[in-house]
Amino acid sequence: MKKAYHQNWLQILCCGVLILSAILLTSCESGTTTNNPSPATGNGGNGGKGCTKVGILLPETVSSVRWETKDHPLLVQAIKAAIPNVQIDYNNDAQGDSNLQLTQAQDDLAKGDCILVVGAHDGVAAADIVATARARNVPVIAYDRLIQSKDLNYYVSFDGIKVGQLQGQYIADHYQEYQKEGVVHITMISGSQTDTNALLFSMGAHSVLDPLFANGNLKNILETFTPNWDNNTAQAEMAAILADQQNNIQIAYVANDGMAQGTISALKAAHLNGKVLVTGQDATVAGIHSILTGEQNMTVYKPIAKEAQSVGDLVKALYNGSDIKALTHGVTTSTYDGGNIPSILDAPVAVDRNNIASTVIADNFISKNDVCTDIPPGTAGVC
């Protein structure tokens, strides 16, 4: 009787202790445990062969509308045409944040995407995206902007040096029209120094303009790189140069249309709009409109449809497991770490008021309605 009494109490106590312990331990540990999902590993990407889930990551939406209005639909169209029943994960805005873009890529990979098309915000930082994808045997196609990694699989873009050369050539062909007295003053507003393309464009432009600088026909007042291709910064840069040079600027080499709009704003403030040769790039609606109004002289049309189609062709080749050399023709692009990345570099086209109709309008890159607002009928044979 006495023994049974003791056993009952011990059982009750043991149960109580266990329950209390569990509660206390749970409450103690709940504040300190972390959720660290282990990264998926393996070779699920299969090098893109048979892949039906493709991730598209584009860099931003602020400084250039091209990514959302052009690249996005064209890439989706090209990839859908390349792979039947393909599922596409699209991230359109890394908000200028390399880490955010990496997170977006990781999310895509976690969803099972087996080919990534990456328009990098930062070509250096995006090497992490390549490394992450490589761990899963997922091929990465650097779209429009080179990613600095020897592990990058493919690079599809336009020939950056050629873009700069077209801009420089336009200036070389037309600078004399802006020559008043003596030397023609030019300022060069280049793109972001974190973007490989910006230096390539500048290099291409210099390859044409340097002889003119050297022989004194042109005087390069200042070349500046513009962080994040920011249009407002470009406007401020142009305003500062005009102030510094007492408006004695005849040519503004501007790396893209967005910054050209900022530059034109600065010129307007100085009542010099239409009187200074302004270049651009991307053939945006605003850029073409400015060409039609005479405030911008040229832009470089990079047939994004062609670039997107090159991605589509590459994705199709990966899906089929076929040889991509037929697409790259042996062209490679070097990275800092010794990589030679198989590349498809499409040719850009210079556009001024003389060939708008036959290029961007004819390609349905932009519509007349978009660019002809407030433009007199018959202007440039477009409106």
Added chain:
Amino acid sequence: MSAHAPLITSTKGVTLTVRVSAILIVAVILPLVITVAGNALILRPTLTTQATTEMGNDARSHQQAIDALFIARLQNLEFISQFFAIQHFLQNDQGYKQQALDELALGYRLDPNYSAWTLFNNQGNVLLSYPALPSPRGKYMLPPSIMTQLQQERKALLSDVYFDDNVHMAFIDIYTPIVSPQAAFLGIGRSTLKLNAIWTAVNNETNAAAGSYAMIVDGHGVRIAYTNPDNTGTTLPPALFKATAPLSNDFGQRIKDEDLYGSSHAAVTLLADPALTGQQASTFQFTPALQKETYQAYQVRCQVVPWTYIVLRPVNTITAAANQQDFYLLILATIIVVLAAIVGLFVGRAITRPILRSVSSLIKSSEMLKKLAAHEEATATEQKWIVESSQKGLDEVQYFAGASAIAANKLNGVGQQLRQQWYELDERSIRRNLNEIVEAAGYLRQATQHEERSSKTLSTAIRVTSHVADQLLSGATSASEAASQLEEVITQLRKVVGN
């Protein structure tokens, strides 16, 4: 009372109340003990893991930033070096000299931390430099070891670290060979980059956690960046440009020849940190030189430069949360122990009160039964005596009855003889027969007297028997009462155990 103590105490003499209190204390302390053990076995390692994860992320982000910085700066130099005017100037077209200088200026403006961009010809002689001619690197404008590498490998490279005592800042040189489209070695481009951004990042490591700091150790084992608590920029941290391990004689000579680490102003000396030498683990604990406590370290090697970024955090700060939790647990345990003891006391008393009542009843019943047993024993003795007395009386009565019968027969025989032989008997015979009659009568009188005594004895026995019967009745009543009390005790005990 003490004779009944075993009912509510253990064999060691501990009362049930104390035992209940003790059990309750154990019941509440045990989870706390388990929690403390969990602290030691789970929480502390978890905190350390979390801290090392944070430190790892921190170190990696800095390593990535350093790599990204140098990749971008390498790219700056490589691209600018391919610019048209520079290429033509290096091919001895003096018409491009100004333009080449402008392009050097362009490169210079790409990063505010550039202090100079310089062009060398293919013999290593300075041709152009922006914004000013550079100062020599020790004995050389371009160290011969670098010149050899550039000529042989035709690859961009980064120098070891220099120190500009005028601006109190470290810098490195980035070199790239400049090659014509026809692969001719035209010259060398060099950009000089101050390490402000990197030193700032290392100094800011103190913001990561209390007591944390960072350092960068280069491929030679020299600390090239070290968190400086003095943010005035006028002093250098004591460990800066000190070697973590003895340097080779060859490299020691190079330091002097090229004035690496600002050695012309302050010689590179040894400040040993054996734990850092050849350390392969990403995270480890050690007591760094100039420190007095153990630090958790996380190191990440850069990819572009042979540098190792090391984040350090005092182990004490990492486990501070666990220490704090232990402290609170100790306070909690003390409070709970006191509460448990008090609650145990009340609960123990509540449990023992009905038991004690039952025990008291049992004691009463026991005493009653003992008293009854004594009475029963006395009664049994008396009964035995009564039986023996009665038996003796009965034997005597039977004996004297037999003796009376014999005496009566004797009287009858003597009387018959006298009646039948009255005339035949002489006087002596008659006298003898009369004497026999008198003797028989005396015998009968004695027998009667004995019978009377025996009757008295039997009468006494009957009286005592009656008294014993009364006692037996009283004992039965007491036993019944004791049984009722025992039933009551059983009922109370059942209430206690809840059965």
